[in-house]
Amino acid sequence: MASEIHSLLQTLFLVSSSLSLCFSIRNSIPNGFFKFLLILPFFFLFLYIPLQFHTIHFQGPIGFFIGWLGSFKLLLFAFGKGPLCSAATSSSLPRFLAVGSLPIEIPDHKSPPNHSLIPPSAKLIFLILTILAINFKNHLHPNAIPLFYCLLIYFFLEFLIGTTATLAKTVLGVELLPYFNEPYFSDSLQDFWGRRWNLMTSRILRLTIYDPCRNLTIGVIGRRPASMVAVIATFVVSGLMHELIYFYMGRMAPTWEVTCFFVVHGVCVVAEMAVRLGAGGRFRAPRVARICLTIMFVMGTGSWLFFPQCIRAKMDVRMLEEYAAIGAFFKTITLHFIPPFNPTSFLFH
Template sequence: MEGTQIKKVIAYWIQGEISSFIKVWLSAYASLCYCYFAGKTLPKGAARLAAFLPVVALFLILPLQLHSAHLSGTTGFFLAWLATFKLVLFAFEKGPLSIPSISLLRFIALACLPIKLQQKSLPSGSQQNGKINPSKKALLFALLLKIYDYEEYIHPRIIMVIYCFHIYLSLELILAVAAAMARGLLGVELEPQFDEPYLSTSLQDFWGRRWNLMVTRILRPTVYLPVLDCSSKILGWKWGSSPAVMSTFIVSGLMHELIFYYLCRVKPTWEITCFFLLHGACLLVEIALKKAVNDRWRLPRFVGTILTAGFVMVTGFWLFFPQLLRCKADERGLAEVAAVGAFVKDVFRALNLTIHS
């Protein structure tokens, strides 16, 4: 990473990005306070939804006030996707925001953070079998960042594989920080957002039970179940799930297009939507094959894991990552990480000089 690029990023952040970030989130918190009290006074249904629509529109606009890859991307995910979908559910007295007697602080945290409260605390160590703990993931992430310094000596396909792990680990760490903040504010245990997706044995396992579980939880009541209810009345229960699955993947693709727009600020190429359409269609084929063999025959677990990881990576190289790479979101993101690292080093250096002077 060139020193001049890092300096430009640092200068830009000093000139107002952090200030804009604070203003964006203060606006979001104020809007959620309004929704909280509106939900207390308005009956569920059209009236409450109409009251929430201006906030939904605001949440779609707010990420455009940010320009750094990390801040605009995470803010877009938290507000434009999770918070808006949760507010739509709340308008009809559904979803996590409809918990009786929920406090304002908990309402805000549940609305804009990718968390779900656990009913009971899990026994210590009950989830750690075969998993990598967060500290090791943070170390792996740091090592990946260091590898980019030697990018010119590494084959591009290997870099793409590294980038897959980079995306996963960065999301894991960002969501872990958000969950930790909520844990500190609310004093509750929180469910994990990922369940080791690299151990997936099928696409159904990957998308339904392991990858970004908060998105799965929010898409199921907002898209999958309503479409399933309608399509089953027309096609019957045997075939009604197919339109529901495809609708869920289409909505996910469109929301990813929106997040990518926040990151890149360029006209969509619809490659991301094609990625999710492809995975939705392949998932339907997988479900049909499982029904056909009726669980009489299964692939060995390690074979299923290799095939699933390989399919996700190959299709990601083809359709998911190119738009990010064309707009240099990866370079911007690395520059921002380097900028933060340089800033922290300068702070510690200044403190050290102050202590020893």
């Protein structure tokens, strides 16, 4: 714990210093290749920072916040795009630091509130119950284990990002764009990936991968084929970045199963687009059936390609071990500063 806290303080210094320098040149250096060259060392620094941590509770979030989102935001910033260049962010250093280092985005205009059917307190309870259930996975049916991993990832991200966003809103005094939009109501893969799941990542990938790829190919192959090629490219990059997150957390050589998961979903999203264009909106199944098929497909392919690496890395075991270590650490701190109560000495004082 002591070494992790030291690494965390070092990370806070490096990230805040890097972002402060970027903030200082936001208007003095023109957007483009020269600013990109100046930003490039910070990009590689952000990719390296998660390797300093050894616990999964730091490796995962910092790998995601800094290694992936933070580095991609810097690339967009170099070309005058993305959340770091919005009017609401670029006018304030605290907002610039928060948006650059956290999975949040401040809209230029007031966004509608994101109401969820499941309150945050219930999501925390579900997260705890899911962790407890996975702890007894030896007593569960093998086909049920991937379901609990799916719930663990969703509720963990909801709790982690929701808590982060709440603190940022309180400190900065601004509204933030929503991160999830009830993905369990997705009625297609396009709906799931584009409008409901991990919305900040979707927006970042659209700006960094989808739009440039589409713009490069649209003049060669046409508008619709270019959109489909851009979708495939976006899912491939997302898969590669997830492989990197897994490497941060497990220090295991990539098996490329996670990349295959995203390639499969990219191909299926393109197939959905083609079928929808061909059908012209006709012959649509009832929405309940579409929701069930979408969730079953996501969970089925996740069980096949996404979660095996989690199981091999024993991420659930490490999480429970780290919870125990955190409890022991705080117990040691408490005993150090608060001596144990001795009722005998109290009575005969």
